[in-house]
Amino acid sequence: QKEVEQDPGPLSVPEGAIVSLNCTYSNSAFQYFMWYRQYSRKGPELLMYTYSSGNKEDGRFTAQVDKSSKYISLFIRDSQPSDSATYLCAMGAKSGGSYIPTFGRGTSLIVHP
């Protein structure tokens, strides 16, 4: 079993829909949780970052962490075609002096007009 599980999709939704992307993890030591967006042929870019359980909102994006269930989610409201990308969850814990994230495989999202 991989430390971080993420459904690769693709997930296809109409413009304006609410999108829910999810990851589960097995390592209880993970302390921080992130969502990255990766457009085709580009490097990942950080969308959301959180340490604690609960919700964190940033514009149309909401990140949710449930440490008791080892489950994290990213919600995208009013989805746009420009949101079409691969979304990677990542999580990590301190190892020595470093904080190195473990990534999920990514979920491909397609928002069609």
Next chain:
Amino acid sequence: DSGVTQTPKHLITATGQRVTLRCSPRSGDLSVYWYQQSLDQGLQFLIQYYNGEERAKGNILERFSAQQFPDLHSELNLSSLELGDSALYFCASSVAGGSKETQYFGPGTRLLVL
């Protein structure tokens, strides 16, 4: 544009060969990370450098090595290449490598081993 540059963008080579990938971090960033992204394994951390010193090591093969130079640019050397080394190689940088820092990713180098 993240401010991280990587060269070359594409590289095609043969099995058994050696290649060098180059990364220049964002201005002011001291920490550099290397990642490998393949279809079957996803994004995998390889190695981290901070101000010229190796700080953390991940799933990096012995055939691979890296270094960070005094001007903070970094090189990833891949030798005795195998077909399975074909992947996207990303470099990322952050200010100091702490937990609350954003890692900024470069555009990647696409390596194809034939």
